[in-house]
Amino acid sequence: MKVICQTVLSAMALLVLVSNEERSVSAAAVSRAKREEKYTTRYDNFDVAGVLASKRLVRVYLNCLLETGPCTPEGRELKKYIPDAIATECIKCSPLQRKQAGIVLSHILLNYRDDFNKLSQKYDPEGKARKMYNIDQDGDDDYQDLEEA
Template structure:
């Protein structure tokens, strides 16, 4: 019986190690970010959702559930489209929505451990 348990545990470890790293859902990858960023009426509700100051759409809930992990792991589970979209949104917030950007940093990265390394580069990237 002990051998069976050991074999099962080793099998589980092997399957876990062999599995490719999971990515965040790509269900919302085709959202028109330019339209949202250009329209305060669309943008502000997303920001309030993420700041836990307002209601969330399903895509807002999904985004909010992964923000801290994505920051800490440098978007390791992001699809390529999510990586590009994240840069676009962050550049817009840094360059055009400084108040919201500072509030988001205070909430999700108060010590600027993760945002500092990208902030200067994105500040120079004009959206």
């Protein structure tokens, strides 16, 4: 009887090890697949500089993202991807999309601080991205608000 119990326990231990190994492999495969998955490149030729040069167009996109106004097709697409891009540190972004996102966010941060704060509250309420990129919340550049959060 003792030999049978030891055999059963050994078999169960082996099953748990194999099961955990499969889970690790599956998690790694899913993680790799997510890294390989990319956002659409349909709007990669979008004139970001042209939009940022127009206060009216910037306002249209900000209103869309803040859900205080209608959205263009590009705005709807952008709004759909923002939460995932923040959560995954833009892992699905192409190099061009990362560059454009940086340009847009810098422009909004510098020229539309209140709207930037509203966007941050809406799409990153825990402030993970703000902390990761050392973005001062109140614009006084003392960064104390990062330490408090």
